[in-house]
Amino acid sequence: MNPHLKQLIDLSIVDKEIDAFEPQIEEANASYEAAIAKKESIDKDIENLSNEIKEEELKKSKNELHLSELSQKLEDNSKKSKEVKTEREMKSLQLEEEIAKEQVTFANEEIERLEKIIDNKNEQIEAAKTALAEIEANLESVKADVDEKLKVINEERQKVFVEKEKLLSTVNQKGLAFYQKIRRWAKNTTVVKVEEQACMGCNMLISDKVYADVIKGEDITNCPHCGRILYVETAEQ
């Protein structure tokens, strides 16, 4: 086999190995990123709940203000009732008092309802804080675990990089430029096998003439359909 072709086949294998580290790195990082995302989501929940509580507190204090106005009104009414002269005035005062008392009941009920909502939201915040503390306690060990995995991956990757450097120092420059040009679009299928006279890159059949050239392996042969570099597996590999 043409030694330049052999080098390009080896280079394509090494490049494939290098690319295979990417999903491993992503997978290792995923668990830490998931923990961070969960933490951020709980932080947001707590913030939202706190804002909602502020709104309910505001409604509650409006009701409390209304209550104090109503009690003032009832007090004034009872003073006035001592000075009324006519039946009509008396009835009017009684009606006002009735309405004010109804409003007091309503305001008290409203305050009670709002307090329940506030209590409920505070309980939710407490639960969220507990969950948050758990995540934060685990975060460091998750990070250490990820770092350890990445360290192992990087050591392995470093070995493959060294292998690639070695290959690059021996590979024919023209062949390398040619390989890199195809690799830009073909990625890990830049150099592909021919099986049953078909290019394993584009799956198209190649002519008897091209197939014969690939089998001879004297030159670097491209797929006439897609342009990938072709080879057939031989005993020497």
Ligand SMILES: [Zn+2]
């Ligand atoms: Zn092809």
